[in-house]
Amino acid sequence: MVKDLQQDGEIGQSLVQSLQAQQQVKSLGWLGWLPIPPYRIAAESTERSAAVVLNGQVRMVNRLDHRPSQNWFQKTQSQAQTWWESIQKPAQPRREVSAEVRSVAFSPDGNTIASGSGDNTVKLWRRDGTLITTLKGHESSVSSVAFSPDGNTIASGSWDNTVKLWETRLWDEASKFALGCYWLKDMMNEPDIQGLKNDCNQAQSRIPPLLISQARATALLGNFNSAKAILEEANQRDPKLSIDQPLADARHTAAQALLWQAEDRVTIADRSRLASDNAIVTQRFDFLMKAYLEEANFLVRRAKDINPELDRDRELKQIKERWEKTAKKK
Structure with missing residues (x-):
């Protein structure tokens, strides 16, 4: 039985990771097209965004996004979001919000829009302007x-110097209700909640796919054993549901996250290096190098334990090569 499914933040918002940055995060992008998560994220800090020209009007626009499958554009400006059918034919603003909208993005299927606001929230919208939910967690x-x-x-990137990752499959009301039924399953025999029990029985079919989504989010945090337990429970609830691929994906996800942490240790050491011939500084840098290398080796070993198919020697060799290049930078 899996009980520890609490998420960081409010229930149902699925905050799965928070990454610390050195400066205010201004721009985000996804790098690479791996078949499973996690994906590389590029974050950039800038002072201000550029002005763009749309339909002959020049205004300060924080972000612009385009739905590839149709001529749909969106922009952020002041406290409104506007959808265009084309550049020449601007539509009316669909929704007013309480704070400045600083960023917008279409989902790959074009049916959902995410907006980042000055009130520290991420809002999810349907294409017709209906608000789906508000994600809270940034400061x-x-x-x-x-x-x-x-x-x-x-x-989502914020001026609080963090990048946060959110699991999207858990935001709708039906999914929240199904997960609520799952978390309260030990109470379903109480006679005074028979009506709720009937409603929850109808929501049972939604739970296994949601558990798979939860397992993926858990693996992204590096908790592979918990992710495996969640997948096994999903399979018990729906024996027709194959968990072999999700299990392999979870292994890959957890192992890859550890490898990237190992690579980050090399980057941290490089940034810690001081360009000086002072003997004390040099000794301090050598100590840091050894400490970070040992931590990187430990992370790679953990990744190998999680994913036996991982070429541990190759990964260690690549990390050591980066390390040697770092050590030679004087």
Whole structure:
């Protein structure tokens, strides 16, 4: 039985990761097209965004996004969002919001729009302007939002110097209700909640796919054993549901996350290096190098334990090569 499914933040919002940045996060993008998450995220800090020309009007626009399958554009400006059928034919603003909209992004299927606001929230909208939900967790303005290529994860960058990842499959009311039934399953035999029990029975079919989504989010945090337990429970609830691929994906996800952490240790050491011939500084840098290399080796070993198919020697060799290049930079 899996009980530890609490998420960081409010229930149903699916905050799965928060990455610390050195400066205010202004721009985000997804790098690469891996078949499964996590995807590489590029974050950029800038002072201001550029002005663009739309329909002959020059205005300050924080972000612009385009739905590839149709002539749909969106922009952010002041406290409104506007959808265009084309550049020549602007539509009326669909929704007013309470704070400045700093970023917008279409989901890959074009049916959902994410917006980042000055009120520290990420809002999800249907294409007709209906608000789906509000994601809370940032401590400052949300300056950039981006969907992963598969549409299952949203990255949000903020002036609080963090990038947060959100699992998208858990935002709708039906999914929240189904998960609520799952979390309260031990209470379903109480006689005074028979009506709720009947409603929850009808929602049972939604739970296994949601558990798979939850397992993926858990693996993204590096908790592979918990992810595996969640997948096994999903299979018990629906034996027809194959978990072999999700299990392999979870292994890959958890192992890859650890490898990227190992690579980050090399980057941190490089940034910690001081260009000086002072003997004390050099000794300090050598100590940091050894400490970070040991941590990188530990992370790679953990990744190998999670994913036996991982070429541990090759990964370690690549990390050591980067390290040697770092050590030679004087």
